[in-house]
Amino acid sequence: MSQNILITGAAGYIGGSVLAELASRRNGLIKTLNISAAVRSEEQAQSLSKLGVNVVRVDLRDEAAISEVILHNEIDIVVHTASSRDPSLITHIIKALGRRREVSGKETYFIHSSVATVFSEDGGWPFGEVRDTDPIFAKEKEIEGGHPVRETNILVTEEAKARGVTSFIIAVPVVYGRGTGEWRKVSANIPAYIRTSIAHKVVYKFDVDGHPPAVHISDLVAFYALLIEKILQKENIPKGEDGYYFVIAHRAPWWAIMQRLAEALYARGLVDEPKTQIWPSYDVAAESLGFPRVYMKAIGTSSGQLVAVNAYRLGWQPKWDEERFLDSMDDEVQSVLELDTVKPSLFDPVSTS
């Protein structure tokens, strides 16, 4: 019997790219899925309608509306990419999936898109090296300080357990590359540096280098598809408290990236010199880049000792490595010049209900 899947944040960079991948699959169990895509605006709905999927307009803060979407469309699997740090959206979706399970007698699944940075020191992780096979849920609960992404991870696991929903947490690192969705096609991080460098005619780097984990959007999307395929095959894979997946292909060496960006932008006449300068301060950087000051250090200089095991055990084989990534900086510039038309909403205030 075919299953029904809902992708939230389907107008976004990651959600749109996951949607494009699932909708275009011609083999495996994924092609049997009935796909629904959740977006917020009419313009977005129209733009996605050409994909031949069921596009629903819903604000996920509206509990009754998301419950109706899940029950009416008989949704068994939700891929949540709309927010990693707004717990109320999660509660609404998981509650509805719990009700769907009661009504249908079938298992329901919640795949959460989280943030890998919270497993680095600057992201508030005090335990040093971390494998996704470690008892991460218990460790996350030990940490005080209430980071919204971490609180949301904990909520996902606890709420899903309470409602009989099977949950997975994908810890997403720095994502780069041209998205394949219909609406937002560029990522948050590197495009912000490119946009700001063009505005200042200078490429700035931080006073401290960082090497955070990274993944190309095509490899990330391939992992979501692999996980969904395993769910459809009913394979016994890590889930719930054990269901953390670090989707890490390689590192992003920031100083080397900034140097490559300086060269690429200079060659196009977009900055004044083919070399970098140090940001005058973290305040100026946050203000210029449009990132919240409180996360600026974590975003700009953190590294983290994350070790990805679970994704590779599932059979994930990323195609991009650090060298290919560094060689693609001019493509990143080109993507921003061509496609950077949608204002990011990633750091908009979260709902309080």
Ligand SMILES: NC(=O)c1ccc[n+]([C@@H]2O[C@H](COP(=O)([O-])OP(=O)(O)OC[C@H]3O[C@@H](n4cnc5c(N)ncnc54)[C@H](OP(=O)(O)O)[C@@H]3O)[C@@H](O)[C@H]2O)c1
């Ligand atoms: N991109 C990265 O490098 C990266 C790295 C680590 C983690 N992540 C995490 O991955 C997730 C997706 O990232 P992304 O880059 O794809 O972000 P994105 O492009 O901003 O996509 C998020 C989408 O969710 C939608 N959305 C937000 N709140 C909503 C609500 N209340 N109701 C309905 N839709 C809502 C947004 O709608 P609008 O279009 O209307 O604003 C947007 O289309 C985020 O949680 C992010 O924290 C991303």
